[in-house]
Amino acid sequence: MKKRLFEKSALSLALAAILLFTPATPVAFAAGDIAAIERVVVTFHGDAQTQRGVSWFTPEKTRADVQLMKAADYHGIFDNAVPYEGTVSYYAKNYGHRVVLDHLEPGTEYVYRVGDRELGVWSEPGTFVTDAGKDSAFSFLAITDVQAGSEENFQKASELLDKGFETVPDAQFVANMGDFINDCNNEQWDMYFRNFERHHLRATLAPVSGNHDGVPSWFRYQFPVSAAAPSLGLTGDYYSFDYGNAHFAVLNTNDMFPMTSAQVNWLRNDMRASGADWKIVMMHRSLYSAGKNYNKPDTMIMHNRLVPVMDELGIDLVLAGHDHMYFRTKQMKGDQAQETTYIQEVYNGETITFADNPQGTIYVLPNTAGTKRYPVHPETFQKILDAGEVVMQPGRPVFAGITIDGDKLIYNAYAYDIDGTKEIERIDSYAIQKTLSGEPPAPFEPDSTDYASLWRQDLNNLVTLLIRAVIDYCALIPQLIRDAIGNG
Numbered sequence: 001m002k003k004r005l006f007e008k009s010a011l012s013l014a015l016a017a018i019l020l021f022t023p024a025t026p027v028a029f030a031a032g033d034i035a036a037i038e039r040v041v042v043t044f045h046g047d048a049q050t051q052r053g054v055s056w057f058t059p060e061k062t063r064a065d066v067q068l069m070k071a072a073d074y075h076g077i078f079d080n081a082v083p084y085e086g087t088v089s090y091y092a093k094n095y096g097h098r099v100v101l102d103h104l105e106p107g108t109e110y111v112y113r114v115g116d117r118e119l120g121v122w123s124e125p126g127t128f129v130t131d132a133g134k135d136s137a138f139s140f141l142a143i144t145d146v147q148a149g150s151e152e153n154f155q156k157a158s159e160l161l162d163k164g165f166e167t168v169p170d171a172q173f174v175a176n177m178g179d180f181i182n183d184c185n186n187e188q189w190d191m192y193f194r195n196f197e198r199h200h201l202r203a204t205l206a207p208v209s210g211n212h213d214g215v216p217s218w219f220r221y222q223f224p225v226s227a228a229a230p231s232l233g234l235t236g237d238y239y240s241f242d243y244g245n246a247h248f249a250v251l252n253t254n255d256m257f258p259m260t261s262a263q264v265n266w267l268r269n270d271m272r273a274s275g276a277d278w279k280i281v282m283m284h285r286s287l288y289s290a291g292k293n294y295n296k297p298d299t300m301i302m303h304n305r306l307v308p309v310m311d312e313l314g315i316d317l318v319l320a321g322h323d324h325m326y327f328r329t330k331q332m333k334g335d336q337a338q339e340t341t342y343i344q345e346v347y348n349g350e351t352i353t354f355a356d357n358p359q360g361t362i363y364v365l366p367n368t369a370g371t372k373r374y375p376v377h378p379e380t381f382q383k384i385l386d387a388g389e390v391v392m393q394p395g396r397p398v399f400a401g402i403t404i405d406g407d408k409l410i411y412n413a414y415a416y417d418i419d420g421t422k423e424i425e426r427i428d429s430y431a432i433q434k435t436l437s438g439e440p441p442a443p444f445e446p447d448s449t450d451y452a453s454l455w456r457q458d459l460n461n462l463v464t465l466l467i468r469a470v471i472d473y474c475a476l477i478p479q480l481i482r483d484a485i486g487n488g
């Protein structure tokens with residue numbers, strides 16, 4: 001991982017990288033001082049049944065050691081722990097430690113601690129569970145856009161995730177759709193990790209790169225994911241993993257002007273190679289939203305570029321962020337709502353309405369976990385408004401809980417009245433049931449991985465997509481005129 005960390009850095013960013021790599025004066029590091037171990041996080045890293053990435057930071061260079069035990073064998077001491085060793089690298093006045101935990105057993109809860117075995121310095125113990133495989137149900141939590149800049153606002157967002165775990169106590173991982181911080185600096189990353197430490201020590205994180213998460217390479221440095229081969233790592237990373245009966249592709253929408261063909265082709269090849277029955281994409285910029293960014297060229301270009309790809313790949317659910325409002329679409333295909341039939345069934349004691357073998361994709365933007373919320377813009381594109389099934393600003397932070405159990409996907413969104421009653425309200429529910437194919441993925445001809453020619457293609461795409469965006473903007477002109485007359 002260390003070897004790959006900066007190998008593809010672009011020349012234009014070299015100066016910034018040099019500044020970030022210049023070591024600071026070493027800070028005294030006392031043995032036994034666990035407070036010096038910061039930003040501990042476990043992420044997906046390849047096979048979710050057998051591998052995890054773990055990273056942490058120290059102000060002074062120390063070893064990268066991890067001790068790992070099955071939770072069933074752990075009774076407060078790490079005497080028979082399995083030792084792992086990783087790499088240490090310097091970035092932005094910190095030493096980052098990165099270890100790949102491998103040869104794990106599927107469906108197993110583990111306890112670990114990170115530190116330096118020679119100094120005898122260790123973190124608090126943390127836990128995570130491994131994926132039990134295709135036949136096992138699982139749940140996870142989704143939040144987005146913590147995007148705080150103060151201790152108080154990070155604390156509030158972390159309180160929201162407390163409520164998430166209270167509501168979905170069996171959540172096996174947390175997906176965060178990006179913008180972890182507002183201004184990308186050490187102070188805010190420290191505040192983020194300080195407030196979310198208890199969550200990171202509890203469950204695996206699936207991080208998504210947001211546009212506030214820093215250039216160059218901050219995301220890659222903070223989160224030990226196993227990046228896809230063509231991911232440059234400068235503006236974030238893209239990667240994928242199977243979990244249960246679902247395949248998750250995590251995109252980096254920061255290289256989105258337009259999204260690089262390298263990434264689009266990777267997504268196509270990655271999804272088509274998966275035998276999972278549920279296909280989920282997680283990304284920062286949302287393809288459907290009516291918040292502040294509704295008419296931004298990057299949002300429109302990405303919409304036009306990626307909606308056909310989601311259609312082609314048969315994606316069931318797209319989770320996104322960025323626009324700090326709540327938006328759930330109908331079943332969408334080709335920008336058209338699909339005729340859908342529904343059935344009712346009792347699941348875990350609750351009568352749930354399931355979309356029955358629906359066509360198309362559901363796009364969800366679960367507001368924000370933070371305090372900065374954008375109002376709904378009703379003057380946005382008609383095709384976006386027409387796609388919306390639930391469109392609102394609930395005025396409270398939101399988390400989503402998602403369960404996948406065989407042929408069922410159950411989605412719930414909850415708002416938390418953090419500044420008032422401290423009550424949780426379920427603000428949206430949606431569920432899908434579909435007949436599972438049970439078939440392995442069909443053979444396919446992989447899309448090009450000739451990156452030089454793909455970059456040339458990107459230039460052509462940019463012109464085409466800009467023209468398309470201008471045409472889209474024309475659709476807003478009548479509304480703008482009406483507004484102008486109305487205001488006059």
Ligand SMILES: [Fe+2]
Nearest residue numbers: 179210211322
């Ligand atoms: Fe954003």
